Amino acid sequence: MNTFARELLRWYDHHGRKDLPWQHPREAYRVWLSEIMLQQTQVVTVIGYFQRFVERLPTLVDLADADEDTVLALWSGLGYYRRARFLHRAAQLCVEGHGGELPRDLDALMALPGIGRSTAGAILAQAHGLRFPILDGNVKRVLSRYHGVAGFPGESAIEKQLWRHADEHTPEERTADYTQAIMDLGATVCVRSKPLCLLCPHAASCVAHRDGLTATLPTAKPGKKVPTRSLAMLLLRDAGGRILLEKRGPQGVWSGLWSLPEATDPDAAGSVASAFAHVGDADPLPAFTHVFSHYKLDVSPILFDHAAPLAAVADRADRRWCGRDEIAALGLPAPVRTLLDNLPEISP
CATH class of the missing domain: 3.90.79.10 (Nucleoside Triphosphate Pyrophosphohydrolase)
Structure with a gap:
């Protein structure tokens, strides 16, 4: 196991989040639902929505069979409603073509609406323990700072570089825990403003911490006036x-x-x-x-x-x-x- 992953998992064992509702049980449908809800939304907000959603629609088949008004009512308040419609349609496609289950193949997952490479990787890693990297917003921030990667992470060349780092750090062992750990680190320690570097397991080897760049990395998206x-x-x-x-x-x-x-x-x-x-x-x-x-x-x-x-x-x-x-x-x-x-x- 590489040093980055080993240090991160040691930190996770003591400080990581292990009581999130989608971790018990940590199955594909629940991981997928949580990943979609967590896009653009913080964990503290998502927990209540997740619990209400799975209480009403506990399985992928239940989601597929639900009418759109039911799905949107359960989603109401989370915003970015296209996520809910993609979730609903993807569930229907899984019933039609995958026996009512999410496929265990990266390309097949990414062919479903609303599932990109990072979400697919998170499902495969957390639900099945398969070695696939992820690169959500928290992970981009951690890796941009750790490796000193300048440039807006949404740019193709920068994102490609971050994917390479994400892949090289993802271990063969404890992949599910590692995936949760790197998201936790970004959400609780390597936060956007005033990161808690003294609590970070990677502080000694982090380029941004060493060079005083935590306030400028990752590079912000070029601004434009909001109408x-x-x-x-x-x-x-x-x-x-x-x-x-x-x-x-x-x-x-x-x-x-x-x-x-x-x-x-x-x-x-x-x-x-x-x-x-x-x-x-x-x-x-x-x-x-x-x-x-x-x-x-x-x-x-x-x-x-x-x-x-x-x-x-x-x-x-x-x-x-x-x-x-x-x-x-x-x-x-x-x-x-x-x-x-x-x-x-x-x-x-």
Whole structure:
């Protein structure tokens, strides 16, 4: 076993995380689900979502058989909803072509939607103990600093160099523990800001620590100005407390999720609302900003209480008036769910 792996595993035996819910049992479906949830999301947030998800859909076949609304409702609040749709479709493909199991082959795993090389490696290493390297964000940070690799890790040449380092350090023995260990090191010690170098098992041989480069490695992505968009969200609530929801199309942000009707700005809210119901006075609610990876969205919520649904606007597959129990079972964007959860009681 190479020195890097040996030192890391010694650290892991004393300080690594061994009580994460997807480690008990550490089987392919649970590892896969956790890896997808952990993309862009921290462990502390994922744990609750993971536990609720596997309680409702404990096996890959259960996931494949579920309808999309169920999957998106379980995912609601995690964001990056394309991950959930890819997860759902990949499960269906495994039922169709792999006997209801995730394949134990790297290329076959990578052929499934939403599974890249690192995720496939994590599944094979952690669930089956096979020697495959991983290179998620935490590992990129550890290896960039340890080897002093300058350059944005998202660039092809830099990523290729990091993959080479990842492969050379991955041991034949205890591969599952090593995979968890290097992710743990990046998540708890070699963190993005103010890394805890004195607690790192590799401090003596780390280039970034030796040369004072921990604040600049890994190299940040070249910045660009984030644009801002604005809209008004319309909360049409009838006398029974039901809210009008619309299912978004397959393209764009929040695709496939249930959301609120929208207007380009608050001044247009009344005319848009009147297309769905007889409405009275508009009641502006506190505005908020939701930040996506590529832009900011300024939202002005407008409440129309005691809206009387127009006879011509009946429930259909992509639009319905929903009570609280129905809303709880649907996949909603996190800010929309928060808005509805905090909605004031219906006025007399």
